[in-house]
Amino acid sequence: MTFFNSTVPPLRRKQKNLDFQDLQGLWRIHLQIGNTTLYSTFYTRIDQACIFWGLISAAIFFTAHFFPLSWNIQAALWSALTLIGTAVMVVWTRFWVKVEQVSWVLYCWVILMLVGLVLTDLGIFLGWGNVLMRLCPLWLGLSAFGYFLTGLGVRSRAILLAGIVHLLCIFLLPYFCGWEFLIAGGVMVISLLILAEFQWDMRSPISYDALTLEQKQFNQQQHQLRRMIV
Incomplete structure (x- = not known):
């Protein structure tokens, strides 16, 4: 048995027959004019967390590039936003990671975000030049480390590739x-946004100890339907 699930590509169109843990808090988007479908997709809690962090990252880094706000003001604003993003991520994803038995991955992301936040604020408020000059490598490095841990945890080539890109x-x-x-x-x-928009590869289904017998049976049925489609 290989470490990665080589039967599927790293990225592909999203599957419609979702497992029980993926259906919790699902967002569905369907835009249609008459009989013409303009856009139709869905976003799991994991996808939603990716989108939310994408918006936070855009606000932080693009503001730093385009707008001449003082570092102290930015530090206060982005510290609050990062803490909110971390809390939202935990609330949205804790059930999924518990079912998939990778809660440690979520804890690692929380630690990485807090470490980055503390170092950034200390660099700004205490005038640590070495930190201020390396804010972008700092956050890219923390993100890459998080992606590597996540990729290994769920056995995803796509997520590991995201870490390599960072x-x-x-x-x-x-x-x-x-x-x-x-x-x-x-x-x-x-x-x-790519991880939120596409289905990324991960390990084969496991024995979901956190689910009830009925929920496990539902997942087995969904898995069989996905295999028939493939």
Whole structure:
């Protein structure tokens, strides 16, 4: 048995026969004019967390690039937004990670966000030049580490690739002086939105100990339906 599920591509169109844990808090979007469907998709709680963090990342990094706000004001605003984002992420994803037996991945993301937040605020309020000059590599590195842990936890090549892209971006930043925040923010936002918009690969279904017998049977039926479609 291989570590990754090589029977599916790293990214593909979203599956419609979702497991019980994926259906909780699901957002469905269907735009239609007459008989013509303009856009139809859905977003699980994991997808929603990716989109929310994408919006937060866009607000933080694009503001830092385009608007001349003082660092102290930005630190206060983005600290509050990061804490809100972390809390929302925990609330939205804790059931899914519990069922998938990867709660440790969520804890790691919380720790990474708090470490980044503390280092950033100390760098700004205490005037730590070395930190201020490396804010983009700092957050890219923390994100890459989080993606690597997540990719290994759920055995996803797509998520590991996102981590590799973040690392590569760190090495490319010195060649784009003055554009660091825009580029770093762009990489973070695009990666999150891609993961939210597509179905990424992960390990084969496991024995979901956190679910009831009926919920386990429902997941087995959904798995069989997905195999028939494939």
